[in-house]
Amino acid sequence: MAINQTTHINIGKSHDAEIENIICSVHEALVEKGYNPISQLVGYIMSGDPTYITGHKGARSLITKVERDEILEVVFRKYLAE
Numbered sequence: 309m310a311i312n313q314t315t316h317i318n319i320g321k322s323h324d325a326e327i328e329n330i331i332c333s334v335h336e337a338l339v340e341k342g343y344n345p346i347s348q349l350v351g352y353i354m355s356g357d358p359t360y361i362t363g364h365k366g367a368r369s370l371i372t373k374v375e376r377d378e379i380l381e382v383v384f385r386k387y388l389a390e
Contacts, residue, residue: 311342323374326384337367353380 315335331349338345341362353376361368371379 324382325374334367334371337365
């Protein structure tokens with residue numbers, strides 16, 4: 309592929325609901341532990357370091373079940389649809 313061509317990524321919508329549930333569960337766990345959930349989730353997405361996510365309620369285990377690019381795609385799809 310030439311350097312001036314855009315790469316096309318198609319992840320699909322097959323498990324959006326599952327990812328949305330994971331994001332909501334992780335958000336809830338972060339809030340309960342007193343963290344800023346947006347900052348912590350952004351830190352995780354940017355770095356890939358799961359220690360940004362609390363282990364409370366299994367949140368760290370949950371978030372690592374899905375790829376970060378899949379999380380971003382669901383978040384963008386949801387945001388841009390509204």
